[in-house]
Amino acid sequence: PQPAISVKEVKRNFIIHIMNGEEIIQAIDGLWIFTAAVLCFLMQAGFGLLEVGSIRAKNAQNVMLKNLLDGCTASIAYWATGFGLALGEGGNPFLGKSYFFLSGYQDNLVYFFFFYVFAGTTATIVSGAVAERCRFRAYVVYTFVLTGFIYPVASHWVWSPDGFFHGRVIDYAAGGAVHMVGGAAALSGAWILGPRIGRFVYDKPSNTWISQQIPGHNTVLAATGAFILWFGFFPFNAASGFTIVGSGFVQVGRVATVTALAGSSGAITLLFVGWISKEGDVLDLGLCINGLLSGMVATCSGVGYYDPWAGLPIGGTGALAYYAMAWLLDRLRIDDPVGASPVHLGAGAWGMLMVAFFVNGEYLDDATPDNTGIFFGGSGMLLAWQLAAILLDFAWPMATCSLMFWTLNKFGLFRVSEEAELMGMDFHHHGGSAYVTDSVRNLNKDNNDDGDQVELGLSGRDDTVAGGVQEEEDMDKIPTVQREGEEQIHEGKRNSGLRNRRSSVRSSIGATSLGSM
Numbered sequence: 001p002q003p004a005i006s007v008k009e010v011k012r013n014f015i016i017h018i019m020n021g022e023e024i025i026q027a028i029d030g031l032w033i034f035t036a037a038v039l040c041f042l043m044q045a046g047f048g049l050l051e052v053g054s055i056r057a058k059n060a061q062n063v064m065l066k067n068l069l070d071g072c073t074a075s076i077a078y079w080a081t082g083f084g085l086a087l088g089e090g091g092n093p094f095l096g097k098s099y100f101f102l103s104g105y106q107d108n109l110v111y112f113f114f115f116y117v118f119a120g121t122t123a124t125i126v127s128g129a130v131a132e133r134c135r136f137r138a139y140v141v142y143t144f145v146l147t148g149f150i151y152p153v154a155s156h157w158v159w160s161p162d163g164f165f166h167g168r169v170i171d172y173a174a175g176g177a178v179h180m181v182g183g184a185a186a187l188s189g190a191w192i193l194g195p196r197i198g199r200f201v202y203d204k205p206s207n208t209w210i211s212q213q214i215p216g217h218n219t220v221l222a223a224t225g226a227f228i229l230w231f232g233f234f235p236f237n238a239a240s241g242f243t244i245v246g247s248g249f250v251q252v253g254r255v256a257t258v259t260a261l262a263g264s265s266g267a268i269t270l271l272f273v274g275w276i277s278k279e280g281d282v283l284d285l286g287l288c289i290n291g292l293l294s295g296m297v298a299t300c301s302g303v304g305y306y307d308p309w310a311g312l313p314i315g316g317t318g319a320l321a322y323y324a325m326a327w328l329l330d331r332l333r334i335d336d337p338v339g340a341s342p343v344h345l346g347a348g349a350w351g352m353l354m355v356a357f358f359v360n361g362e363y364l365d366d367a368t369p370d371n372t373g374i375f376f377g378g379s380g381m382l383l384a385w386q387l388a389a390i391l392l393d394f395a396w397p398m399a400t401c402s403l404m405f406w407t408l409n410k411f412g413l414f415r416v417s418e419e420a421e422l423m424g425m426d427f428h429h430h431g432g433s434a435y436v437t438d439s440v441r442n443l444n445k446d447n448n449d450d451g452d453q454v455e456l457g458l459s460g461r462d463d464t465v466a467g468g469v470q471e472e473e474d475m476d477k478i479p480t481v482q483r484e485g486e487e488q489i490h491e492g493k494r495n496s497g498l499r500n501r502r503s504s505v506r507s508s509i510g511a512t513s514l515g516s517m
Contacts, residue, residue, distance in 0.1 A: 266295020
């Protein structure tokens with residue numbers, strides 16, 4: 001048996017370790033980074049709940065599964081190639097050339113874990129923009145490519161010492177590298193995938209396209225997801241300085257304060273904008289949520305170098321940038337069900353621009369007129385570099401993702417069939433609704449009968465919701481084209497082609513339809 005260690009020896013060993021200040025600082029900072037990364041990882045749940053609440057109940061299980069697989073796919077892709085391309089040593093200004101499969105990088109894996117969480121966030125941004133109509137296999141492919149190649153290359157430019165933006169562009173908490181890249185990828189996906197059935201309807205008499213909103217099925221879930229994301233933004237931004245010791249402690253507090261003020265400013269701004277722009281004194285929860293998120297996104301790029309008060313104008317104007325881009329996408333008939341691209345691309349680009357005006361040189365280690373904000377005596381050189389980064393952070397993911405999405409679409413691998421979209425992917429791909437109600441239990445019980453039990457799945461209605469069945473008057477909220485199609489289904493007026501498909505639909509319920517995923 002090992003001899004007992006006396007209290008005196010324990011104290012002596014403790015003092016010896018305390019005297020090694022470098023190790024203590026490393027341990028504290030390592031614990032801080034790891035804790036922050038774990039808390040940031042919880043943002044995956046926030047994204048999932050926000051997206052599920054913002055789409056129809058018939059696709060809830062599908063959306064949550066894809067969010068779950070974001071973390072799984074991103075971990076493998078970032079481990080295999082992403083981390084090496086982003087931060088590998090011996091690279092060039094465009095990409096890194098080592099640490100693939102973490103070869104040669106084993107001592108500081110807490111940093112790998114932190115950056116992996118950022119990679120997963122980038123992929124999750126896209127899922128909301130392509131929700132309710134993207135095929136499962138395409139989702140896995142683009143998530144792997146985005147986290148294993150596209151995002152790592154963009155992050156290398158600004159964070160790696162070899163990157164051509166390093167030391168010139170300020171992107172403290174990834175307003176460009178994560179939010180703009182993810183937002184541009186989301187925009188590309190939504191554009192090439194096309195809108196959901198019934199989202200835009202052509203009106204022949206007026207020769208115009210009419211935008212018809214498709215409401216989500218559960219605003220409470222969406223708001224809960226927003227609260228989790230709000231929580232996650234604090235460690236996301238605050239830990240991007242990688243230290244909490246000494247002056248880092250002061251910086252962490254300032255970053256958290258700026259983030260809180262920016263999110264609050266964005267939420268209140270869009271709540272007010274929605275109130276004055278809608279008839280009937282409507283207070284729009286969805287606008288408030290996206291205002292909160294876009295306000296915090298707008299601060300990410302320079303949050304470590306802002307005075308606390310700067311969060312108010314940056315967050316408020318960032319929310320307006322989201323609102324303007326969302327309006328533009330609606331006019332261009334680009335369907336982004338949760339507003340992912342306006343929140344992350346629109347507000348992210350605006351935040352990158354605001355760096356050139358609001359960065360206070362007092363918070364920089366090597367402040368010069370060339371890296372200080374214009375409002376604090378800067379020369380304007382920082383503005384030129386931030387504009388260049390905005391251009392590339394948009395062009396790179398837009399070009400590469402468009403090529404990838406176009407290829408998937410060309411070969412019929414990107415969008416689900418019309419039947420699957422109308423039925424809902426929970427029924428078509430995953431064996432049934434995410435919500436266990438009497439209607440779904442009856443559907444499964446009568447699966448082999450000749451009745452109309454599959455009509456719940458075939459309809460576009462979101463009868464099945466958390467807590468019960470929607471009232472009939474909610475049907476008035478569903479776009480006319482989609483509602484007419486549903487009425488035809490329930491009245492048995494669909495053509496023989498649909499009737500012939502019912503037998504195959506019945507056999508797919510209870511088992512995933514792998515061939516169409």
